Amino acid sequence: xxxxxxxxxxxxxxxxxxxxxxxxxxxxxxxxxxxxxxxxxxxxxxxxxxxxxxxxxxxxxxxxxxxxxxxxxxxxxxxxxxxxxxxxxxxxxxxxxxxxxxxxxxxxxxxxxxxxxxxxxxxxxxxxxxxxxxxxxxxxxxxxxxxxxxxxxxxxxxxxxxxxxxxxxxxxxxxxxxxxxxxxxxxxxxxxxxxxxxxxxxxxxxxxxxxxxxxxxxxxxxxxxxxxxxxxxxxxxxxxxxxxxxxxxxxxxxxxxxxxxxxxxxxxxxxxxxxxxxxxxxxxxxxxxxxxxxxxxxxxxxxxxxxxxxxxxxxxxxxxxxxxxxxxxxxxxxxxxxxxxxxxxxxxxxxxxxxxxxxxxxxxxxxxxxxxxxxxxxxxxxxxxxxxxxxxxxxxxxxxxxxxxxxxxxxxxxxxxxxxxxxxxxxxxxxxxxxxxxxxxxxxxxxxxxxxxxxxxxxxxxxxx
Amino acid sequence: xxxxxxxxxxxxxxxxxxxxxxxxxxxxxxxxxxxxxxxxxxxxxxxxxxxxxxxxxxxxxxxxxxxxxxxxxxxxxxxxxxxxxxxxxxxxxxxxxxxxxxxxxxxxxxxxxxxxxxxxxxxxxxxxxxxxxxxxxxxxxxxxxxxxxxxxxxxxxxxxxxxxxxxxxxxxxxxxxxxxxxxxxxxxxxxxxxxxxxxxxxxxxxxxxxxxxxxxxxxxxxxxxxxxxxxxxxxxxxxxxxxxxxxxxxxxxxxxxxxxxxxxxxxxxxxxxxxxxxxxxxxxxxxxxxxxxxxxxxxxxxxxxxxxxxxxxxxxxxxxxxxxxxxxxxxxxxxxxxxxxxxxxxxxxxxxxxxxxxxxx
Amino acid sequence: xxxxxxxxxxxxxxxxxxxxxxxxxxxxxxxxxxxxxxxxxxxxxxxxxxxxxxxxxxxxxxxxxxxxxxxxxxxxxxxxxxxxxxxxxxxx
Ligand SMILES: Cc1ncc(COP(=O)(O)O)c(C=O)c1O
Numbered sequence: 001x002x003x004x005x006x007x008x009x010x011x012x013x014x015x016x017x018x019x020x021x022x023x024x025x026x027x028x029x030x031x032x033x034x035x036x037x038x039x040x041x042x043x044x045x046x047x048x049x050x051x052x053x054x055x056x057x058x059x060x061x062x063x064x065x066x067x068x069x070x071x072x073x074x075x076x077x078x079x080x081x082x083x084x085x086x087x088x089x090x091x092x093x094x095x096x097x098x099x100x101x102x103x104x105x106x107x108x109x110x111x112x113x114x115x116x117x118x119x120x121x122x123x124x125x126x127x128x129x130x131x132x133x134x135x136x137x138x139x140x141x142x143x144x145x146x147x148x149x150x151x152x153x154x155x156x157x158x159x160x161x162x163x164x165x166x167x168x169x170x171x172x173x174x175x176x177x178x179x180x181x182x183x184x185x186x187x188x189x190x191x192x193x194x195x196x197x198x199x200x201x202x203x204x205x206x207x208x209x210x211x212x213x214x215x216x217x218x219x220x221x222x223x224x225x226x227x228x229x230x231x232x233x234x235x236x237x238x239x240x241x242x243x244x245x246x247x248x249x250x251x252x253x254x255x256x257x258x259x260x261x262x263x264x265x266x267x268x269x270x271x272x273x274x275x276x277x278x279x280x281x282x283x284x285x286x287x288x289x290x291x292x293x294x295x296x297x298x299x300x301x302x303x304x305x306x307x308x309x310x311x312x313x314x315x316x317x318x319x320x321x322x323x324x325x326x327x328x329x330x331x332x333x334x335x336x337x338x339x340x341x342x343x344x345x346x347x348x349x350x351x352x353x354x355x356x357x358x359x360x361x362x363x364x365x366x367x368x369x370x371x372x373x374x375x376x377x378x379x380x381x382x383x384x385x386x387x388x389x390x391x392x393x394x395x396x397x398x399x400x401x402x403x404x405x406x407x408x409x410x411x412x413x414x415x416x417x418x419x420x421x422x423x424x425x426x427x428x429x430x431x432x433x434x435x436x437x438x439x440x441x442x443x444x445x446x447x448x449x450x451x452x453x454x455x456x457x458x459x460x461x462x463x464x465x
Numbered sequence: 466x467x468x469x470x471x472x473x474x475x476x477x478x479x480x481x482x483x484x485x486x487x488x489x490x491x492x493x494x495x496x497x498x499x500x501x502x503x504x505x506x507x508x509x510x511x512x513x514x515x516x517x518x519x520x521x522x523x524x525x526x527x528x529x530x531x532x533x534x535x536x537x538x539x540x541x542x543x544x545x546x547x548x549x550x551x552x553x554x555x556x557x558x559x560x561x562x563x564x565x566x567x568x569x570x571x572x573x574x575x576x577x578x579x580x581x582x583x584x585x586x587x588x589x590x591x592x593x594x595x596x597x598x599x600x601x602x603x604x605x606x607x608x609x610x611x612x613x614x615x616x617x618x619x620x621x622x623x624x625x626x627x628x629x630x631x632x633x634x635x636x637x638x639x640x641x642x643x644x645x646x647x648x649x650x651x652x653x654x655x656x657x658x659x660x661x662x663x664x665x666x667x668x669x670x671x672x673x674x675x676x677x678x679x680x681x682x683x684x685x686x687x688x689x690x691x692x693x694x695x696x697x698x699x700x701x702x703x704x705x706x707x708x709x710x711x712x713x714x715x716x717x718x719x720x721x722x723x724x725x726x727x728x729x730x731x732x733x734x735x736x737x738x739x740x741x742x743x744x745x746x747x748x749x750x751x752x753x754x755x756x757x758x759x760x761x762x763x764x765x766x767x768x769x770x771x772x773x774x775x776x777x778x779x780x781x782x783x784x785x786x787x788x789x790x791x792x793x794x795x796x797x798x799x800x801x802x803x804x805x806x807x808x809x810x811x812x813x814x815x816x817x818x819x820x821x822x823x824x825x826x
Numbered sequence: 827x828x829x830x831x832x833x834x835x836x837x838x839x840x841x842x843x844x845x846x847x848x849x850x851x852x853x854x855x856x857x858x859x860x861x862x863x864x865x866x867x868x869x870x871x872x873x874x875x876x877x878x879x880x881x882x883x884x885x886x887x888x889x890x891x892x893x894x895x896x897x898x899x900x901x902x903x904x905x906x907x908x909x910x911x912x913x914x915x916x917x918x
Contacts, residue, residue: 268532268558799843799851806849
């Protein structure tokens, strides 16, 4: 019988209401490779933890989205939401696939320009654009969506000073029947603020009217909400045209489509989230219906972020230690935590061992390497007996992880992208201490060994001892 | 005629009774030995697994929260083992999952009767008010709530008592802000967000069970008045009635949704006689057997529909047929639990000698 | 018959019903348990009165790839204690 593989002896009490061995079967898949490349080999070559992106999956998804709209609507522009993931390689793939850039800060704007996006292929959103940023955006004819009236006044001032006539759109906050309502961004449609802003742009004589933009929320599981939002924007556009004789240059429905992730508050696994086609159907049919009055279909902008990139990203991590908590529950410590996976706070991320799971799994708490109680990736996920050094794959983690990662007590790990030929390519090297300390300035007098009176006796003793 | 193999879920008759056992009884009454019933269970203590003579076989299945792939894999396994012609899901949370895999199931010869995605979406608790408004049917005012502040605001607007409802199941009638918050915490923990706060409307409770043909027509429908209601607000007894107005409201809803399959339309008659639409449940209710007893065997019709055969016309049902629920102890042996735990299947004489049946190996 | 040199009393485990499937039933409490193959083998050996070292040897013979088996067995006994299947008893 020595052919049986040894596992640590384990026993669990069967609890009433959860006595179903196959109950959480969906969680028990293993994840030995990504696009044919073994997880173990990836970690050996690039280290652990490691972010891995699949270029194949990414491109397939972007094409799926593009085609979902193209099939239904004559003119759609995809705008890559930089904040979702602004690694150069990722943005470059998106631009190759025909997406223009959507940025919400000067830093993102600079990043897009650096990648070769001309200003008129950059949608400039965001609630806090500075004067300097706006001057550059105006000069480079970026597609600006103003968030508030002060921004419009500022743009008028820039116009007056430069003699340019910037084209300026308006971010609209509207009630799409979903909760929470993101009404802190943009100008209210129902209370007339948006109309007031449009009037100011169209009649103020200094600016030209651009597009109408809205972004109703994120991880919106209800395509019908986009139908309602699109209908409202279409009606608003018609109203503007009728009352002012100008037509908005485009309507932009923002992002917010759900990815296949699973919200912590969601009962069903993310796999039953609506597909991009469902969102496209809701939006385009509302726009087509809404245009029946004027007979012209507005150009459509889409800024979907997480729905495109989430699936393509996996975080590889290694088990550091295993333990039993005071309750008898099994726990593991892994080398990646909420410093890399900010998203773990609202998703139930899948965690799968690289090797195939044995029949016996136990509910396990998964903790990261930080010295803080909040560093928990999953409170409970069925996992087999794991040993230090064993690899796990956490998925999907393509959206808002790399961009929101924090450098807290650890440096950030490397990021690789597996190209379409199945070869992993480094797209961000692992950080080194110099990346952290480079910008720091240590005043001369604080340097260890400085002879100024600032050195404490304790330090002196330590040096002498 | 060969034996039909039908899988039915929702097998627990507890504080919250599920429809599975009533569906099975109805099928047996119609088909006798010509049906082989396979129960699908989520816990080894699901009562139907242990009730005498109810099921021919039973299997543990993944929780719907495990996702469509896991579900499909398990149903395919079960089909390999015992064959399956028809699947009748009896729990709301299963539907989004089964809808996703209905095509794949059909390819494997497992037939289901599902409402369209659109129909399912238009009857969810948060969308029901819009549907009712479009059809000119009264319904209690409902506000979606995602946090404590939202709930307090809803309470202030709708007043107390206030009904706090989960997205799929469960509702609590609360009599003040503190009670509402407590119910909110409990339901949110179990079902996730958002929840619904609903105006409390006083009145007698009525339900209609129906089988929609998917074209806007109704194969059969039976109305009842609840006679015994538990503390949880569930019917524990009811009587069939002939009330053309309630049947008309239900029919209007089913036609508008082009509902395909079984459903339950819950209504309430306010003291002034106005019927209020409370809920549309996307499957047969636990009391489905009452309709069968009154002469309208809807599960039988659903099986015909699933197999693409004409559904026989139902004769008028009888009013005055009643039920009171009769709970009994379903007993079992340790070996029954072990079999369900270890093999994911009810104990059979041959099981131990069939290691290939191990479900999770 | 007490065996004072063992960190558990085999008599306590006597009534425990162990099945090859890993299903375990404690008739004293009505609780049931699930164990993996090594857990089951360890329990069976404990019932037979084997000491931890002998259990570890047995596990090594029956399964391949075990490293710190002694530690694992000790951890398992702790777990049984936590579950109330064996009572606290100071180690020898
Ligand atoms: C203006 C704007 N557009 C697009 C997005 C992308 O959203 P998502 O990743 O949810 O699609 C965001 C995200 O916050 C946003 O603020």
